[in-house]
Amino acid sequence: MTNTSASRRDIPDATVARLPVYLRVLRALSGRGVDVVSSNELADAAGVRSAGLRKDLSYLGSYGVRGVGYDVERLSEEITRELGLQSDFAVAIVGMGNLGRALADYRGFATRGFEVRWLIDNDPALTGIHVGALAIVDFDGFRPAADESVIGVIATPPHAAQAAADALVARGVRSILNFASEPLDLPESVAVRKVDLATELQILAFHDQRTRPEPAPLVEVPS
Amino acid sequence: MTNTSASRRDIPDATVARLPVYLRVLRALSGRGVDVVSSNELADAAGVRSAGLRKDLSYLGSYGVRGVGYDVERLSEEITRELGLQSDFAVAIVGMGNLGRALADYRGFATRGFEVRWLIDNDPALTGIHVGALAIVDFDGFRPAADESVIGVIATPPHAAQAAADALVARGVRSILNFASEPLDLPESVAVRKVDLATELQILAFHDQRTRPEPAPLVEVPS
DNA sequence: GGGTGTGAAGTTGTTCACAGCT
DNA sequence: AGCTGTGAACAACTTCACACCC
The missing domain is CATH 1.10.10.10 (Winged helix-like DNA-binding domain superfamily/Winged helix DNA-binding domain)
Incomplete structure (x- = not known):
């Protein structure tokens, strides 16, 4: 609609x-x-x-x-x-824990038309620290131009995800990739995609359990 | 079928x-x-x-x-x-680059029934190094018991993904979560799920480009 | 011959709306 | 009265199979 x-x-x-x-x-x-x-x-x-x-x-x-x-x-x-990739997209990663840092260094983005341009974390202990060539900023340091398309990536702990999303949207971000397991509550106009690692594993667990070869390959005793 | x-x-x-x-x-x-x-x-x-x-x-x-x-x-x-999560599943992560390390430390797994039990990398310079409580091993060090269910996570560079998958399957793994962009060629009996970060961004790019509000919302003078 | 483009059929997933239980 | 459980209508996606063009 x-x-x-x-x-x-x-x-x-x-x-x-x-x-x-x-x-x-x-x-x-x-x-x-x-x-x-x-x-x-x-x-x-x-x-x-x-x-x-x-x-x-x-x-x-x-x-x-x-x-x-x-x-x-x-x-x-x-x-x-058709995908709108003629010009590069800018990416802002929020949450500089393990996952955020790994994403910041991820080589696959650049080769596919994405430039990680902001690393955001509200923890004052982290702001200013460099990860690769970029310094971590807080949300005050995230001021994209009104006409540029930025994709936000949320790599915060679950409880901080909604606030991070709100802050991104308030600054004009209309597309979000969410790694936190928390579902986000956002306006319809914002496109969200979710990647939940634990969910993926659980789906695999289901299939694994279902295709288990033998009931119980125990014993081999004659008797 | x-x-x-x-x-x-x-x-x-x-x-x-x-x-x-x-x-x-x-x-x-x-x-x-x-x-x-x-x-x-x-x-x-x-x-x-x-x-x-x-x-x-x-x-x-x-x-x-x-x-x-x-x-x-x-x-x-x-x-x-129903998901088969009564007992914990073991997880083996292959590829100890940035992403692999981040996954190894990811807190979300343990709380959802998964125990990361092996960190695998064939680079001899890495084997023996600890990431968290686990030491990195090569594939020779990956010997799961025949009756235990292991989910393999592939976090290698693209060109190494197929070999990693083959090695996992050869050791009895029947479920794989693939972070490499390379599609894997494996027997039907192996369940594979793919997480491709760049693909996710590109899908978002498409939606972003399509819902761009005005042609050019210029002016308004900040300074 | 070889390989695309596409209606039509088949399959899977979603939404509706209401009967039925507590 | 309230909320679940579900057939039935609907919508989305996939597969088939073949006309059509190079």
């Missing part, structure tokens, strides 16, 4: 969630000098089915050539544009 | 993915001395709709009381049992 204004073309959420994966594969191919790829090869490398891949790409338009495949460069650009 | 043996009751994947969230909320309620909760309150705290919550819980059986709500303790136990 709230979808009042024009929503360009309507790309399903499930598709949007896979576009970054395709993009990564395409860039790897491009780096290896490949310039045409079939839906089968691409799907394989991305871990999806080829029919699904073709359907996903069809939402962007027709960028493939029948009997041949997709132009790697062209498709790459198209997805980049 | 491959669904040869009995699959107890059939709980939808989407429901399984939410059970851990409910469980966390229930435990928090329990800690605050609450002993009955309605689907509305629980749904609210978990960030879902009440009808959906009730449907989810209905897959576990009928543990609510009409006109009253759910017994917090009872439901907690039921979900715990």
Whole structure:
């Protein structure tokens, strides 16, 4: 809802969630000098089915050539544009515990169009300390320009997550990646994605328990 | 498919993915001395709709009381049992870079039934070094008992992920949480979940770009 | 031949709305 | 009266299969 204004073309959420994966594969191919790829090869490398891949790409338009495949460069650009990644996004990480520091140093961001530009923590003992090339600031030191897009990453302890989110939103952040297990209560207009590590493990635990091979591989006694 | 043996009751994947969230909320309620909760309150705290919550819980059986709500303790136990979390799971983290170290120290695991028991890295310069109470070992030092369930967490650089996964599986691991962006090629019998941080950011970028308020909200003079 | 693009069918997940129990 | 449990309607997503084009 709230979808009042024009929503360009309507790309399903499930598709949007896979576009970054395709993009990564395409860039790897491009780096290896490949310039045409079939839906089968691409799907394989991305871990999806080829029919699904073709359907996903069809939402962007027709960028493939029948009997041949997709132009790697062209498709790459198209997805980049669709995801809005032509210009770099700035990232602000809140919470400089272990996880926050690890994220601050994470190499994968820069290579995919994200620049970590602020490290925020309200603990006065931490402000001023450098992590990599950046100094930790408190929220007063976080003043993004009104026209720049900043993605906020919450890596605080659970009880501080809501306050961190509110502070980010108050300063114009409209997209948040939340590592705290606490669900955030925010305006509809703010996009939130959650990564809860313990939840992921629990989901795996469920499947593990369900596919346990034998009931109890005890004993081997004859008798 | 491959669904040869009995699959107890059939709980939808989407429901399984939410059970851990409910469980966390229930435990928090329990800690605050609450002993009955309605689907509305629980749904609210978990960030879902009440009808959906009730449907989810209905897959576990009928543990609510009409006109009253759910017994917090009872439901907690039921979900715990269903997820297979009665006994602790052991976790092995592979790749002791920034992310691996952060995960090794992550407090959220222990409180949710997971014990990090192995820290693995094949770099000889790292083996023997302690991170918290555990020493880093190489794969030769990873010898879980045949009957214990271990969840493997891959926090290596992308190019090492497949080899790490293969090594885990060769030692009996059947559940893997993969932080590397590389998709893993593994037998069907191994459950894999992927957490790709850059992908999450890119999905947010898409939404951000799409909901940008005005073309250019300039002016207003600060100084 | 080879591989894309896409309606149609099938599957899975969500929401509604109300019967039924306490 | 209040709140759960659930069939039934609905919506989203996936897979199939084949027409169509190079």
